[in-house]
Structure formats: structure tokens, C-alpha cells
Amino acid sequence: MSRSESVFDPDALDDPGPPGVDDDLDGPGSGGAAFAAEEDLENELRPRRFDEFVGQRRVLENLRVAIKAARARGEPPDHVLLSGPPGLGKTSLSRILAHELGTKLHTTTGPALERARDLVGILTQLARGDVLFIDEIHRVPPTVEEYLYSAMEDFRVDLTLDQGAHARVVALKLQRFTLVGATTREGLLSAPFRGRFGHFERLTPYPTEDLVDVLARSARIVGVELDPGGARWLAARSRGTPRIANRFLRRARDLAVVRGTGRIDEDLAVATLERLGVDEHGLEEMDRRILAFLARGGGDPVGLKTLAAGVGEAEDTIEEVFEPHLLREGLLLRTARGRVLTPEGYAALDLEPGQAPDAPGLFD
Template sequence: MAREPVLRPTKIRDDEDRLLRPQRMEEMVGQRAVYERLKIAIDAALKRNEPLGHILFDGPPGLGKTTFALCIPRHLGVSVQIASGATLKAPKDLIPYLTNAEERSVLFIDEIHRMQKAVEEFLYPAMEDFRIDITLGEGVNARTLNIRLKPFTLIGATTRSGLLSAPLRDRFHMREHLDFYTVEELAEIVRRNARKLNVPIEDDAAEEIARRSRGTPRIANNRLRWVRDYATSKARGRITRSVAEDALEMQGVDSLGLDPQDRKYLETIARVFNGGPVGVEAVAHTLNLSPDTLVDEVEPFLLRCELLIRTPRGRKITPKAYEHLGLTGLRTPQPEQGFLF
């Protein structure tokens, strides 16, 4: 009996991610100031025949840090090694990457702030002098082995630059912060990626997806994938504005890009805590969620949209949030009292 084929959706998704990710910096939309500075640094390194200086990218998730890090080696014509800060728990975990680095190659460490302190300190001489010091033996019989490395470029990416120590930050020659994208930039990304996915899309549909993507290309691509599936199932594969709106509303994404968890957070503060101020832990217990989930995943976008404010006494929702949620009837002036956050 013939065996049933094994479906591998994860591999298909990975292939799509590679398809949608720009392969050259010129193909990237947005972050033009960062692109221009990197272009000059790369051009200068090539003309001097020297390794590119170490670069640190910081910013919220999904804005292109990894894309920049993978495009740079292609411009330089060199190889790249990829590591994750979370897996570098001891200096011995870093040694293979450093000793295998080719002349002027790139070592990319994602989430570099998650490296252990011992690994970070082991990296200092490698970044400054292209050498590492390995201690062999213990006690009076210990000796230090000095290993020279080939000149390389370290590219670090972090979503929490404040967790990096000052000595590590100072060893990067360039530090580039990636900011959120405009609706126009995201709409262009959606149109380009729709062509890559072979799905027809109207301009106003691309703009609607962009408006609901929280200024983040990764979210825009995820929204586009869902709308494509919806259009394939319900609209003969063509994405119009009404199709995009229906698809995103079915997913619970509203006109500002808020999802059900965002709205539930705001509604809880409005209904249960009279609009605040209230401590984040009290809201988290009410929603049966971790406070870290609210602080790291929910609040940043609400703060950026001016739907939420943090006061010395806790969180408060704004008049704009009441209006967006249609809860203006619940809005009453509250004294400055509540739980500490």
C-alpha cells in the first residue's frame, strides 16, 4: 500500500519567509537613513580592503534587523555564521564560531542581550584585537593559550538594548536603531509580497492591511498570508478592500490593528477599574495572564497609539481609547488613586 505523503507546513512557511525577505538592501522598503549609512560604511570597507566595523541593530521585533544582518554579507561578498544569544551559555559555545570565522566574514548573533556575562566578557578581546584567551588547567598548573583570529565583523541584534552592558555596546563601531514603518511603506511591502505570492491585490486593499499591521513588516506579512487564504477560500483568490476588511475582522483585528487581547485589556481597565489608574499586576490577575505578557506584548502598541498612559500610580486609558471602544458612556473622571504598578 502506498504511503500517504507527509505534509510539512513548517518547511513551507520557512520557504515563504525566505521568499518574502529581501535579499539585497536595495530591495528593502523603509529605514532609508539606516540604509544610507550602512551603504557608506560597506563601500568604505571594500575600498580599503578591510573588514567592516562591528554593527549593533536594536529595535522592536519584526522591523528588519535580521534582514539587514543577512544582506550585509552579500554586499561584502563574504560568508556569514548565525548564532543565537540564548544558546551561548558558556565561552566554549562561542569558540567554534570565532575560530571558524573566515577573513572579513560576518558573525551574526541574534538576541545578543541574552548572552551570559561570561560569554560577553570572552567576546571583548575577539572584537577589539581579534584574539581569544583560553585557560588550560587549574591552579598553579594553569596556563593561558592565546589564539589569533582572522579579522571578522560581528553583527548583533537586540530587542532590548538596555540589557546590554555599556562595555559591550561601546565595542560596536556602529549602532543603528530601527523604527516603525509608515502606512505607505507597509503598503508597498504588502504589494511587493503579494506579487511574490502570486495573489492579485488592489491598492486600497494593500493600504488597509498596512493600516492594521502596527507599523511592522513581519505583522504585515502575516496579515497578508491570512488575507490570501481568506481570498482563496471566499473570493476566488483576488484581494479587494472589502475582502481584506472581512478577513481581518474575522481574525479579530480592528481598524487600528488592535487584536482581541488588546481590546480586552483596555475594556478591563474601563469596566472593572473605572479607567484607572491601576497596577499592571491587578489587570494581569483579572485577565489570568502574566504581567510580563502585558508589559512586553500588549502595552507597547497601546502606548504608541495613545490609548494608554502610565502614571506614577498605574495605568490609565485615554479618552481616545473610550471612543475607539465605543465606551464613552462609561467614562467618568477618576481621582488619582489606585494600585501602584
């Protein structure tokens, strides 16, 4: 095996072109038309600049400083890892970063980087200072992760070309870029991977006041009148999540149009959430199913697998989407032996602690 520094020759790689990359900022392609329409709306409501991004003040402050310092040094900022539950603004922030840096954003996802050459194809396209956004970065396959290490640290990748006796390693030099990784499962990232990010920012659920601001901004954009009572009602039941708040707003706007009022007040907000099956705690159908399943166990801890099978939802989805809110609200606890319902959890189902949902007398 010989080792040589060489200029990148795309033909040598026989690379069909990087899959999963798209520069038009729209994220991975989507399926059905209805889904595409929702996605368009989400893009329409996406904050584009720091000053449009509501809340998460500490995170914004850190990123602003990082950008300023990088400018002063004349170098692209260190790599950034954004973690947090779905819908809190990780993708939005990555776009804002590229925008504020005035550089190009390249977008891909962990699962799209199936082979090393998928990654190399993208890396070699990066110009100095560009932002490479890898969504779901915890799902980058381990073999590809190794290549990212040297790319992140030394801005080079070592590539093996040919096989057997002709195999040789070629070191490709890369332009200095900034990797922005987003993950809903920071715990799944290996320590060496995590250690290669200079900035590690954790997004946390938004307080109701911030969600009121998110809703006010979105209402202006979609052109619907939202009064303070309506805003508060929707915000308080959005599980600390701007994406959910925006979804509620769109449904409320639909109802306002149908009713011919064109205005979202508290009555209309209440009616909207009732139609969506969202209760006063912000719980939806699946949340209640999860709680009810735990209640049925008579207080014994329930394992994730059993719970997933019992409610008909994927384990991942339960852990990432549903549980965080239930934990935060103190409705369930995770113990070493499994999930258990808290007295508050029983109360959310209108049950006494220890009472099973189908207990006699419940619906008297």
C-alpha cells in the same frame, strides 16, 4: 598560570562543536510542521538585497556608507547593533549585510551561547570578513559577554585551559570579523557592550505607505493580485510591522482562494481582518484585553506584574510585543506608578474616560 600565544588547537578545548550555529541561513530550528511552513514563507518573503528592503532609508544609507568605507579601507566594517521591535527587519538586514559584503553569514542567538566555549567554537570558525549574527544579543550570559569584548575589540580571546596547577591562559587570535547584534531590548545591554559597536541603528515602525510597498512586493512573490484599496486597508492595520503585514497578506490570499476571486480588494481585506479579530485600530484580542484590564482598574495605574497576571500573558511579551503599539497609538501611558489608559484608549473600547468595561448600560 602561564600565558602563551598559540595557534588554536580544537582538541585542546574538547569542544563538541558549536551548538546553535547554522550556516544555512534558516535561523534556529523550529518545532511543529505548521510553524515550519509559516517560517518558510517568512524566509521566502525576506528581502535579500538592499534594493529589496523597503523603507528605513536612514538606516540603509548608514549601512551602505559603512560598507563602502570598509571596502575603501580594505577592512571589514565595524560591528553593527540593530535594535527595534520584533518583525521590523533586523534578521533580514543582517543577511543583507553579509550578502552585500560577499562574505559568509554565521547565525546564533544570545541564549544559545550558554558557555564561553560555545562562543569560542563559533569565533574560531570565522574567516576574515565573515559576519557573525547574534540574535537576541541582550540575552548573552554575562560570563560569555566578557569574552565577546576582547573578540570585538582586539579580535582575540583569552582562554583558560585545564584547572588548578595546570591552568594556563591561551590567547587565541581571531580573524577580523563583523559582529551584527540584534535586540528588541537595547536598554538591557550594558554600556560597555553597547560601546563596542561602531554602528548603532534603530529600526522604527513603518509608515503605512512603506507597508503598502512591502505588501506589493510580497503579493508579487506569493503570486496574488492585490489592489490598492486592499493594500491600504491591510497596511494601515499592521502596527507598522512588515511581519504582521505579510501575515495579513497570507490570510487574505487564503480567503481569496477560497472565495475563488484570487484577488485581494478592500472588501476581501476587511473580511480577512474581521476573521482574524483585528479591529479598525489594528487591535487584536490581546490588545483589547490589556486595555480592558486597565479600564477595569477605574483609572488607577496598574503594575506590569498585575497586568500580566490579569490578561494571562508573559511580562516580556506585553512589554515587547503589545505595549509599543498601544503606546504609539496613544492608547496607554507608562507612568512611574504603572500603566494607565488614556482617553483614546477608552475610546478604542467604546468607553467614556473612567468608565469600566462592564459598566451597566455599555451594551445597551
